[in-house]
Amino acid sequence: MADEDEATRAYRRTARPSAAQPPAAQPRAEAPAAPAGSGREDTVPRARSKVYGKPRSGDSPIRPLGGSGHEAGDRDGAPHGGGGGPRGRDGAVRGGGRGPRRTGRTVLRVVVVLVVLLLVAAVAGYFWIGSRLKPVESLTDYSGRPAETPGEDWLLVGSDSRAGLTAAQRRKLATGKAVGKRTDTMMLLHIPESGRPTLVSLPRDSYVPIEGHGSGKLNAAYAFGGPKLLSKTVERVTGIRIDHYMEIGFGGFVGIVDAVGGVNICVKQDIKDPKAGIDLKKGCQDMDGGTALGYVRTRATGAIPDFERTQRQRQFFSAVVQKAASPGTLINPFTSVPLALNAADSVAVDPGTGLFDLLSVGLAMREGPVATAVPVGSLPTIGGQAVVKWDTQKALRLFEALAADKQVPKDVITK
Secondary structure, three states: OOOOOHHHHHHHHHOOOOOOOOOOOOOOOOOOOOOOOOOOOOOOOEEOOOOOEEOOEEEEEEEEOOOOOHHHHHHHHOOOOOOOOOOOOOOOOOOOHHHHHHHHHHHHHHHHHHHHHHHOOOOHHHHHHHHOOOOOOOOOOOOOOOOOOOOEEEEEEEEEEOOOOOOHHHHHHOOOOOOOOOOEEEEEEEEEEOOHHHHHEEEOOOEEOOOOOOEEHOOOOOOOHHHHHHHHHHHHHHHHOEEEEEEEEEHHHHHHHHHHHHEEEEEOEEEEEOOEEEEEOOOOEEOOHHHHHHHHOOOOOOOOHHHHHHHHHHHHHHHHHHHOOOOOHOOOHHHHHHHHHHHHHHHHEEOOOOOHHHHHHHHHHOOOOOOEEEEEOOOOOOEEEEEEEEEEEHHHHHHHHHHHOOOOOHHHHHO
């Protein structure tokens, strides 16, 4: 080494690394970037372990700033190659934000469809039941017919028709074997434009003029000329124009009472009448159709049996109509539908009367009518028959008040 020249020594000093100088750092290989949309997230490495590409804990994820198609797809929940929906911090796909909204819209659609179906069924049922009503020609125009008056006036007729009853039913109901039909009950119902309706019994033995037949009992008008002559006779003696006519027989009467589940009637005295098929004790009690029919038909009570009957008929009619029109009956399809079917099959109405008109009667009667009978003047015997003559002055005041749609004077109301 001593023989080395100065130039050689200088070269060695330049080429040999100094002990105080650290070796140059080697470049570190970086992990390959994850493919876009694959579900993995890029990270900013703070410090790498010696294991290739594995970040240490504490590395912070990079949130997408938007701009790429895949990132946009992740935001709105639509999959773009690698699974859609919003992502959490760990990269897992969360539930889509549109799920609850879609469920709500589906429920709403189902509810709307059900409501529409119910409305369609109700409308179809209304017209179907209405088509089952039996029309009967009962109201006719004629010279001198009373003019139209405010409110609505109904002629309600209960006949003793046994049509539709089997022999066994006739025996059970004690209706007898009479054929044909006669008017057993007649009532005039006035429904005012406002206020309580008035229900007036027209005694069947009322002695009145009958066109073409002189004078006779009111129910004879039906026997001579059916509903047309009866309606015409009532209009002429009352001065009130009849707007609607409704008639029901024994069988229909029983069916309607049973359809509403019976009615509660308060009996004023013990009544036993084998001819009417009843044995009732005094007091309030529930009656089925057969018992109610016997109750309104019997003549086994009162000094003037026909007057007692008209009182019971008004009492019963009010009770059954009020129950039929009660909310508990109308909103219950298991009661309202059978009732509507029984009513449609049991009653006969003038061609201008529909199911809605019948419903209006029930609604008007919910608070109870003013119930009365035509004031009676005398009970003579004419032609060998006991008849009823009206108190002309009081009867005139009664019917004039109804025609004018005014409150009936209290002194003409007969209980």
